[in-house]
Amino acid sequence: MATEEDLRAASAPAISIEDGRARALGVRLTATVLVVPRGEHVSLSDLDQASKQARALDWRLSDLVICLVAALPDWIARTKSST
Numbered sequence: 001m002a003t004e005e006d007l008r009a010a011s012a013p014a015i016s017i018e019d020g021r022a023r024a025l026g027v028r029l030t031a032t033v034l035v036v037p038r039g040e041h042v043s044l045s046d047l048d049q050a051s052k053q054a055r056a057l058d059w060r061l062s063d064l065v066i067c068l069v070a071a072l073p074d075w076i077a078r079t080k081s082s083t
Helices: 004-010 044-055 074-082
Strands: 015-025 028-037 061-068
Touching: 028 044, 044 061
Parallel strands: 028 061
Antiparallel strands: 015 028
Protein backbone atom coordinates (compact mmCIF):
# COMPACT_ATOMS: atom_id res chain seq x y z
CA MET A 1 0.00 0.00 0.00
CA ALA A 2 1.35 3.43 -0.94
CA THR A 3 2.19 5.89 1.82
CA GLU A 4 1.74 9.65 1.83
CA GLU A 5 5.46 10.00 1.02
CA ASP A 6 5.04 7.64 -1.95
CA LEU A 7 2.16 9.79 -3.18
CA ARG A 8 4.21 12.97 -2.90
CA ALA A 9 7.21 11.39 -4.66
CA ALA A 10 5.07 10.06 -7.51
CA SER A 11 2.88 13.15 -7.97
CA ALA A 12 2.66 14.80 -11.37
CA PRO A 13 5.17 17.61 -11.98
CA ALA A 14 2.38 20.22 -11.93
CA ILE A 15 0.92 19.12 -8.60
CA SER A 16 2.10 18.98 -5.02
CA ILE A 17 -0.32 17.35 -2.61
CA GLU A 18 0.35 19.26 0.58
CA ASP A 19 -2.40 18.19 2.90
CA GLY A 20 -5.18 15.67 3.01
CA ARG A 21 -7.95 15.04 5.48
CA ALA A 22 -9.90 11.80 5.61
CA ARG A 23 -12.73 10.62 7.81
CA ALA A 24 -14.24 7.20 8.15
CA LEU A 25 -17.90 6.66 7.31
CA GLY A 26 -18.40 3.00 8.11
CA VAL A 27 -16.12 1.14 5.73
CA ARG A 28 -15.96 4.07 3.30
CA LEU A 29 -13.58 7.01 3.54
CA THR A 30 -14.33 10.56 2.53
CA ALA A 31 -11.30 12.77 1.87
CA THR A 32 -10.62 16.37 0.98
CA VAL A 33 -7.21 17.13 -0.50
CA LEU A 34 -5.82 20.64 -0.84
CA VAL A 35 -3.51 20.93 -3.84
CA VAL A 36 -1.08 23.80 -4.34
CA PRO A 37 -0.10 23.83 -8.05
CA ARG A 38 3.65 24.01 -8.69
CA GLY A 39 3.09 26.08 -11.82
CA GLU A 40 0.38 28.22 -13.34
CA HIS A 41 -1.16 25.50 -15.49
CA VAL A 42 -2.84 22.36 -14.20
CA SER A 43 -4.51 20.06 -16.68
CA LEU A 44 -7.40 17.69 -16.20
CA SER A 45 -5.00 14.80 -16.72
CA ASP A 46 -2.88 16.13 -13.80
CA LEU A 47 -5.99 16.16 -11.59
CA ASP A 48 -7.00 12.70 -12.80
CA GLN A 49 -3.54 11.36 -11.96
CA ALA A 50 -3.69 12.97 -8.48
CA SER A 51 -7.10 11.38 -7.93
CA LYS A 52 -5.84 7.94 -8.92
CA GLN A 53 -2.79 8.28 -6.66
CA ALA A 54 -4.92 9.38 -3.71
CA ARG A 55 -7.34 6.49 -4.22
CA ALA A 56 -4.39 4.07 -4.33
CA LEU A 57 -3.58 4.98 -0.71
CA ASP A 58 -6.61 3.11 0.64
CA TRP A 59 -9.20 0.89 -1.07
CA ARG A 60 -11.95 2.31 1.18
CA LEU A 61 -11.61 5.81 -0.29
CA SER A 62 -14.83 6.32 -2.20
CA ASP A 63 -15.56 10.05 -1.98
CA LEU A 64 -12.64 12.29 -2.90
CA VAL A 65 -12.66 16.08 -3.27
CA ILE A 66 -9.58 17.76 -4.75
CA CYS A 67 -9.40 21.52 -4.20
CA LEU A 68 -6.89 23.68 -6.03
CA VAL A 69 -5.64 26.49 -3.78
CA ALA A 70 -3.01 29.22 -4.18
CA ALA A 71 -1.57 28.52 -0.71
CA LEU A 72 -2.33 26.37 2.28
CA PRO A 73 -4.49 27.94 4.98
CA ASP A 74 -2.60 29.34 7.99
CA TRP A 75 -3.91 26.66 10.36
CA ILE A 76 -2.39 23.93 8.21
CA ALA A 77 0.93 25.76 7.90
CA ARG A 78 1.02 26.19 11.72
CA THR A 79 0.20 22.52 12.25
CA LYS A 80 2.93 21.40 9.83
CA SER A 81 5.57 23.69 11.43
CA SER A 82 4.79 22.51 14.97
CA THR A 83 5.36 18.82 14.16
